[in-house]
Amino acid sequence: MPPDERSIIHVDMDAFYASVEQLDHPELRGMPVIVGGLGPRGVVSTCSYEARPFGVRSAMPTAQARRLCPDGVYLWPRMARYEEFSVRVFEVFHEVTPLVEGLSLDEAFLDVTASLRLLGSVEAIAQRIKHAIGERTGLVASVGMGPNKLLAKLASELSKPDGFRRITAERAQRELAPLPVGRLWTVGKVTEQALHRLGIRTIGELAACDTARLAGALGRQAGAMQALARGEDDRCVEAEQAEQSIGAEHTFDTDLAELSLAESWLLRHCERIAARARERGLSGRTVTVKLREPPFVTHTRQAQLCSPSASVRDIHEVARGLLETWWRAQRHPRLRLLGVSLSGFAERRQQDLFDPAPTARLPDEVQDRINAKFGSGSLVRAGVLRTHRQD
Ligand SMILES: [Mg+2]
Structure with a gap:
């Protein structure tokens, strides 16, 4: 399909956090409400439209906002509450198309090109979204339509608040x-x-x-x-695909014949996949170990964790059991390739952060932080170091 024949919708909730606060606390309606960090270095996340005539804007230091609008109501964000509303808003999106690219809790691009035949014009779909969000959440969404992301977003921005606007390719310039x-x-x-x-x-x-x-x-x-x-933009709407599995594997230059070395490689793979799962906020239940004997005979062994996890210790414990069982059953164990993957994903619950076994989580989080800062592989478990000599 030529890019300019697509129908893209951009939805952005108006003053999202502040509107949720006004909805939950009716006494705040009609008042300037500023949600953000309230400490000395705090920054405004969102402010209600009543705060804007005072010059208050998002991303402004809260201290500056207080000077501009001393009588405003200043609140810390309640992310868990905003997430509840976000879920309901995104449900509406998924009712009109599977092609939803979320940009934040309250903003998304939708490609509705394929929905037009079933649901009517792009305006009809956009109206339906706006209406359903209002009905189900009591919040107001601005909706922009265009032949591409650039123009759809511009349309919602230009018509905000309570926006509803379409910019066609002809009118773009x-x-x-x-x-x-x-x-x-x-x-x-x-x-x-x-x-x-x-x-x-x-x-x-x-x-x-x-x-x-x-x-x-x-x-x-x-x-x-x-x-x-000129208003030309061929970027696609990139829908989040449910991740099927996260894996890591390595083919050895010389066949591997020593169990302890195989275990080092296994640990290295487990560190990588656990870090990638944590990065994506995923926990997996199924651990699969892939073992290739020279030249090309491949075996897989699979086991389930007691509960979904993204911790190196949990994944490695199961993977290591699978490797050892296979290894000891061979007369002359030899590996050309060793891989591990994690699948059977569940979204990680927020409370996992406080969940049992903080000692199991701590090294993972320290490792994530150090590797994020100094590059992946900067900090690895001692058991992994042997594999580095072989790279
Ligand atoms: Mg917004």
């Missing part, structure tokens, strides 16, 4: 042209300043600028940026 160039997707502060130096202030001026001249200042991104300035 006219809508975009007068807007400041900094509003264009991908144009950050540095690029904006570079464009200003070229005398380009609006998106229309960017679209009309000589490409060679622009490339002189911006390099290779110049062409892509001008396409966006």
Whole structure:
């Protein structure tokens, strides 16, 4: 399908956190409500529309907001409560299309191209979403429609609050042209300043600028940026796919004949897959070990954990049992390849963070933090080090 024949919807809840607070606390309705960090370095997450005439904006230091709006109601965020509303909002999205790309708790792109035949025009679908969200949550959503993400998001932004707007490909240039160039997707502060130096202030001026001249200042991104300035955007809506399994494996240059070394490799794989599961907020119940004897005979052994986990210790304990049982049953055990995977995923519950066995979790979390900071593989368990000599 040519990109400009798609129907994309962008939904963004109006002042989401603040609106939930006003819904839960009717006495706050009509008042400036500011939700965010309330400590000395706190930042505003969301403010109600009543706070905006005072100049309060999200991402502003809370201290500054207090100066601008001293009579506002300042609240810490209640994320668990916002997540409950988010679930209901996303349920509405999934009723009109499986192609939902969530950007945050309260914002998503939907590709409804394939839903048009069944559900009617893009306006009818957008209206249905807006209405269902209002009915089921009592909250207001702004909805933008367009042939691509760029224009759908622009449409919801321009019509907010209580927005409802469609920008067609034909109208794209006219809508975009007068807007400041900094509003264009991908144009950050540095690029904006570079464009200003070229005398380009609006998106229309960017679209009309000589490409060679622009490339002189911006390099290779110049062409892509001008396409966006014309309202062209071929990014797809990337629906979250349910992850089937997370695995790691290694083929050895020389066949592996020593159990303790095989166990080191197993631990290394377990560290990797557990870290990847934790990164995605997943816990798995099924552990599979893949064993390939030279030259190409592959065996798999599988076992279940007592409860879904993303902890190295849990996964490794089961994987190691599988490896050892297989190993001891062979007359001349030899491995060309060893792999481990985790599957049977459940979303990790929030309370897992406080759940039993904090001693089992702690090393995982320390490892995650150190590897996030210094690069993956910076911190590994001692048992894994032997495998590094073989890389
Ligand atoms: Mg929002």
